Amino acid sequence: MGFTSSNQHLLSKIATSLGHGEDSPYFDGWKAYDKDPFNLTQNPNGVIQMGLAENPLCFDLIQEWIKKNPKASICTAEGVDEFKDIAIFQDYHGLPEFRNAVAKFMGRARGGRVTFDPDRIVMSGGATGANELIAFCLADPGDAFLVPSPYYPAFDRDLRWRTGVQLVPVPCHSSNDFKITKAALETAYEKAQESNIKVKGLIITNPSNPLGTILDRETLRTLVSFINEKNIHLICDEIYAATVFTEPNFVSIAEILSEDIACNRDLIHIVYSLSKDMGLPGFRVGIVYSYNDEVVNCGRKMSSYGLVSTQTQHLIASMLLDEEFTESFITESAKRLATRHGVFTRGLAKVNIDCLNSNAGLFCWMDLRRLLKESTVEAELALWRLIIHEVKLNVSPGSSFHCSEPGWFRVCFANMDEETMEVALQRIHTFVHQKETVVPAKNKKLWRSNLRSLSFSSRRLGLDEVVLMSPHSPIPHSPLLRAKT
Amino acid sequence: MGFSLSDQHQLLSKIANNDGHGENSSYFDGWKAYDSNPFHPIQNPNGVIQMGLAENQLCFDLIQEWIKRNPKASICTAEGVGEFKDIAIFQDYHGLPDFRNAVANFMGRVRGGRVTFDPDRIVMSGGATGAHELISFCLADPGDAFLVPTPYYPGFDRDLRWRTGVQLLPVICESSNDFKITKAALEAAYEKAQEANIKVKGLLITNPSNPLGTTLDRETLKSLVSFINEKSIHLICDEIYAATVFSQPKFISISEIILEEDMECNPNLIHIVYSLSKDMGFPGFRVGIVYSYNDEVVKIARKMSSFGLVSTQTQHLIASMLLDDDFVESFIGESAKRLETRHKVFTWGLSQVGIGCLKSNAGLFVWMDLRRLLKESTVEAEMELWRAIIKDVKLNVSPGSSFHCLEPGWFRVCFANMDDETMEVALRRIRAFVFQGKEVEAPVKNKRWRNNLRLSFSLKFDEGVMTPRMMSPHSPIPHSPLVRART
Numbered sequence A: 001m002g003f004t005s006s007n008q009h010l011l012s013k014i015a016t017s018l019g020h021g022e023d024s025p026y027f028d029g030w031k032a033y034d035k036d037p038f039n040l041t042q043n044p045n046g047v048i049q050m051g052l053a054e055n056p057l058c059f060d061l062i063q064e065w066i067k068k069n070p071k072a073s074i075c076t077a078e079g080v081d082e083f084k085d086i087a088i089f090q091d092y093h094g095l096p097e098f099r100n101a102v103a104k105f106m107g108r109a110r111g112g113r114v115t116f117d118p119d120r121i122v123m124s125g126g127a128t129g130a131n132e133l134i135a136f137c138l139a140d141p142g143d144a145f146l147v148p149s150p151y152y153p154a155f156d157r158d159l160r161w162r163t164g165v166q167l168v169p170v171p172c173h174s175s176n177d178f179k180i181t182k183a184a185l186e187t188a189y190e191k192a193q194e195s196n197i198k199v200k201g202l203i204i205t206n207p208s209n210p211l212g213t214i215l216d217r218e219t220l221r222t223l224v225s226f227i228n229e230k231n232i233h234l235i236c237d238e239i240y241a242a243t244v245f246t247e248p249n250f251v252s253i254a255e256i257l258s259e260d261i262a263c264n265r266d267l268i269h270i271v272y273s274l275s276k277d278m279g280l281p282g283f284r285v286g287i288v289y290s291y292n293d294e295v296v297n298c299g300r301k302m303s304s305y306g307l308v309s310t311q312t313q314h315l316i317a318s319m320l321l322d323e324e325f326t327e328s329f330i331t332e333s334a335k336r337l338a339t340r341h342g343v344f345t346r347g348l349a350k351v352n353i354d355c356l357n358s359n360a361g362l363f364c365w366m367d368l369r370r371l372l373k374e375s376t377v378e379a380e381l382a383l384w385r386l387i388i389h390e391v392k393l394n395v396s397p398g399s400s401f402h403c404s405e406p407g408w409f410r411v412c413f414a415n416m417d418e419e420t421m422e423v424a425l426q427r428i429h430t431f432v433h434q435k436e437t438v439v440p441a442k443n444k445k446l447w448r449s450n451l452r453s454l455s456f457s458s459r460r461l462g463l464d465e466v467v468l469m470s471p472h473s474p475i476p477h478s479p480l481l482r483a484k485t
Numbered sequence B: 001m002g003f004s005l006s007d008q009h010q011l012l013s014k015i016a017n018n019d020g021h022g023e024n025s026s027y028f029d030g031w032k033a034y035d036s037n038p039f040h041p042i043q044n045p046n047g048v049i050q051m052g053l054a055e056n057q058l059c060f061d062l063i064q065e066w067i068k069r070n071p072k073a074s075i076c077t078a079e080g081v082g083e084f085k086d087i088a089i090f091q092d093y094h095g096l097p098d099f100r101n102a103v104a105n106f107m108g109r110v111r112g113g114r115v116t117f118d119p120d121r122i123v124m125s126g127g128a129t130g131a132h133e134l135i136s137f138c139l140a141d142p143g144d145a146f147l148v149p150t151p152y153y154p155g156f157d158r159d160l161r162w163r164t165g166v167q168l169l170p171v172i173c174e175s176s177n178d179f180k181i182t183k184a185a186l187e188a189a190y191e192k193a194q195e196a197n198i199k200v201k202g203l204l205i206t207n208p209s210n211p212l213g214t215t216l217d218r219e220t221l222k223s224l225v226s227f228i229n230e231k232s233i234h235l236i237c238d239e240i241y242a243a244t245v246f247s248q249p250k251f252i253s254i255s256e257i258i259l260e261e262d263m264e265c266n267p268n269l270i271h272i273v274y275s276l277s278k279d280m281g282f283p284g285f286r287v288g289i290v291y292s293y294n295d296e297v298v299k300i301a302r303k304m305s306s307f308g309l310v311s312t313q314t315q316h317l318i319a320s321m322l323l324d325d326d327f328v329e330s331f332i333g334e335s336a337k338r339l340e341t342r343h344k345v346f347t348w349g350l351s352q353v354g355i356g357c358l359k360s361n362a363g364l365f366v367w368m369d370l371r372r373l374l375k376e377s378t379v380e381a382e383m384e385l386w387r388a389i390i391k392d393v394k395l396n397v398s399p400g401s402s403f404h405c406l407e408p409g410w411f412r413v414c415f416a417n418m419d420d421e422t423m424e425v426a427l428r429r430i431r432a433f434v435f436q437g438k439e440v441e442a443p444v445k446n447k448r449w450r451n452n453l454r455l456s457f458s459l460k461f462d463e464g465v466m467t468p469r470m471m472s473p474h475s476p477i478p479h480s481p482l483v484r485a486r487t
Helices: A027-035 A059-068 A080-088 A096-109 A126-138 A155-160 A182-194 A217-230 A253-258 A293-306 A310-321 A323-349 A377-391 A418-434 A444-452 B005-011 B028-036 B060-069 B081-089 B097-110 B127-139 B155-161 B183-195 B218-231 B295-308 B312-322 B325-352 B379-393 B420-435 B447-455
Strands: A121-125 A144-149 A166-171 A199-205 A233-237 A268-273 A285-290 A363-367 A408-412 B122-126 B145-149 B167-171 B200-206 B234-238 B270-275 B287-292 B365-369 B410-414
Touching: A027 A377, A059 A323, A059 B081, A080 A310, A080 B060, A096 A121, A096 A285, A096 A310, A096 A323, A121 A126, A121 A293, A121 B295, A126 A155, A126 A199, A126 A233, A126 A268, A126 A285, A126 A293, A126 B295, A144 A182, A155 A166, A166 A182, A182 A199, A182 A217, A199 A217, A217 A233, A217 A253, A253 A268, A285 A293, A293 B122, A293 B127, A293 B155, A293 B295, A310 A323, A310 B312, A323 A363, A323 A418, A377 A418, B028 B379, B060 B325, B081 B312, B097 B122, B097 B287, B097 B312, B097 B325, B122 B127, B122 B295, B127 B155, B127 B234, B127 B270, B127 B287, B127 B295, B145 B183, B155 B167, B167 B183, B167 B200, B183 B200, B183 B218, B200 B218, B218 B234, B287 B295, B312 B325, B325 B365, B325 B420, B379 B420
Parallel strands: A144 A166, A144 A199, A199 A233, A233 A268, B145 B167, B145 B200, B200 B234, B234 B270
Antiparallel strands: A121 A285, A268 A285, A363 A408, B122 B287, B270 B287, B365 B410
C-alpha cells in the first residue's frame, strides 16, 4: 500500500517510552523457560520456573469448597437463576456481599485483630490496577514516591508508566537484614528535596517482596511517624498478608492505626489482592482500602477502569463469607507454605547456600554473594545466566529488584509440586558438588575458583540503569514469543 | 485532627481534585429520583421508571438456557471444576487463546461473516470504559485532542480525558440532515483546533451511534476514512452496539470499509473498541476489547491491558459461549428480532401521542424529539422539561444536552432495559401526561396539547445548569453514587 511501517510519531509518548519495563535483559530467563519448560515426565531436563510468585498449594481445598457450594456460581443449576441480575450489575460500588466478604477476609488474615469497613473497599484491576489507581489519586506527574529497595520490579510500571510519577529508592542493606531505617528514609527524602522533586508518599510492601520478611512493630511506628511528620502518604501493599507461615505474627498497618499513635489517618492506604493469599491471580481481584474518605470517593470513580467481573465478585463473596472455610484455608495454607519453605531452605543449607531468615511470602531471598566473581551487577547477571542455562532454574536476580548489593536472588518455592521441588534441589546440589572436590564451608577459594572456570557468559551488558523485568508480570511466557501481531 | 478541607485537597492529586470524572452535574436529579423511588410493578407501581440506562435485557432466557446445557463452560460446576486451578492461575495478558478466538469469531458473525477478525489483534481491557482510556493513552499525549461528532456518549468525557489529559473537540451534527457527519463539520472542527494550537490526534466515532441509534452509511464511512487518512490522524471506531442493529440498513463496520478496493488508507490509523456489555447484555462481566490494525498499538495496548484484564473465570465462560456457532447465530438473530419489536412498540406508542423520534435501526434507545414542547430553544428550557418528565411523568430519560447535543429538546429514551409490562406502563404515563386524563385524539399539530404540557411543567428552576455538562447514562452507577457512597 506504500505506507511506511514507521509509525512511532503516530503513538503517544507513553506508548513509545520504555515505561512498561519489559525491554530488559532479564527476559533471558523467561525465554529460556518458554523454549524449554520443565515437565516431570515429558521434559525432565527442562528449565524449572522459580521466578513466578504463585501460590497453588491449596487448590484442593478450594475445589472441594466449590463442589460443596454450587450456589456460589451463576452457572450451576442451583445458581443460574441469579445469572441475569449478576451479569447486569455494573455499579462501581460492587456487590455489597463482595465488599463485606473481602473486608471480613482481610480481618481474618490479620487474626481478627482489626476489622475493615466494607464501605472503604474499592475494586481495581488486580493489584496492578490498584497501585496505578492510588498513584493517580495521590500524585501529579513528576511527583515521587519513596520505596525501600529491594522492591517488586513491576512497581516501576504500575506506579509510574501512565501516571508520570517517579520512584525514589530507599536503599536497605543486608548488614541489618534489610530493615528500613529512619536514616535511610531521611536521606532519600532530602535527596529528593535537593533535586526539587516533590515527595507525595512512601510505599511499603509488608510482608516484603522479595525479602519474605515482615515489618516489626517498631519499624512500622517509625514509618508512621515519618510520613506523619512530613505530611506524606503511606501506601501499604499487604498482598502477602496471609502468606505469613511462622512467627513473628504479621502486624498490619491497620493494627498500628488502632494503637495509641499520632497519625493523620487521611494519609494511610492499603493495597490488597487475592492473587497471592488465595492463589487466584487470573481473577483480577484488586483492592484499594483507604482511610481517607476523599480517596475512597475518587478511587471508586476511577475503579470504573478496572472493576472486578461480577461473576467473580459473586463467587468470591460466597467463598469468603464462609468463615469456617476461610479460617481453615488460612491456617492450612500457612502450614503448607511453612513446610515448603522448610524443605527448600534446608535443601539449600545442605550445600551451604543461605537465605535471608524469612517467615512469609512465596519465595526465599537467596544469598549467592560469595559466588560472584566480583561484587558487581555484571557478575550477578553472569551468575544468573549460568543458573538459567546450566542449572536450568529460572530465578530472579536481585538487581531486577533494585537491590543495591549484588549477589542476591529471589527463588520461588510455592509454584510447583513437591517432586519438581526435589528436582530443583537435586540440580542445585549437583551443580555445587560438581564444582568442588571438597565442600567445606570455609574452602571458599577452591569452590569459588572452580565456579569461575566454568562457562560464564561473557556477554557485556549495557546496563546503565537496572531496568526491570517483571517476575510478577502477567506474562509467564515471554511476550516476544506470543505477540505475533 | 485540625486538618482543613484545603489541606485535604493538597493531599490529593490534581486529577483527584478535578471533576474530570464527570459526576458533578445536575443530571443526577434523574438518578436520585429513581433511586429514592424506583418503579416496581407490584411493590411500587407509582415509582420512577428507569429509561436512562442503555441495557439489553431482552435475551437472558436464551443465555440461561445455554448455560444449563453447557456446564463445562463454568469452572464451578461438577463438570468444569477440574479446570479451576489452571484457569484461576492463568494471568497472561494475552488472555486465554480460546477467549480471543471466540471474541474474534463473534465479532465476525455480528458483521454477517462479511469480515474476519484476527484473534492476535484482540486486546483485553476493563470494559469499554477501560478500552477507551487505554486507546487514548496509546495514541495521544496530554493536551492533544480527539474530534468527536455530537451528540455523543457522555462517558467519553471521563473515559478519554480524565486521567489521560487528552481533550475532546466536538464535530457538530444537526437534525437538519438527520445528524449526519459532514466533511464540512469535520474540517471546521479540525481547523478550529489548529487555530487554537491544539494537536488533533484522531477522530472518535460510535457506530451504531449512541444516542442516535443510527448506523453510518457507506459513503459517510468512506469520507471519514479519507479525512483521517489525509490528515494522518487516527480513527477510533466504537462498535459496541454492532449486534443491536435490528432493521435495515445493514450495519457496515469500519473493518469492511478498509477492505474495499478503492479505499486508500493507512491501516495503522484504524482501531476498533468493542465490548459485550450491549450486544450480549453483560456489563457486569467487564469484557472490553481493543482491536487495532496497528501492530505497535496492539503490542503496547497488550502491555497496558495489565491494568484491566478480564477475569479468567469470565474469559473461560465467554470463550465457550461464543465458540458455539449455533448459539451465536441464533442469539444474534433473536436479539435483533426482539429489539425490533420493542422499538416498534415504543415508537408507535409515542407517535400515537404525536411524539416523533429520529428514524433509527439500532441501539437500545430512541432519540426522542420534544423540541416543540420547549418554552424556548435553550438548554435551560430543556432542563426544565426534563425535570417535569422526571417529577410528573416519573420517567428517568436523558436530556440531549448531557450528550453535548447543540439543539435543545432532544431526549434519549432506553427501551430494552425493562419487561413488556413496564414498557406499557411507561407509554400509558406518557399518554396520560399528554392528554391530561382526557381521552382526546391529539393530532400532531394540536397547539392546545402544547399548552397543556406547558402548564404542568414543574417550575422548579435550577440555574446551576449553565453548561451542558455530562452525566454518564452509561456510568456503571445505575444507582446514584450520592446515595451509596457513604464513606
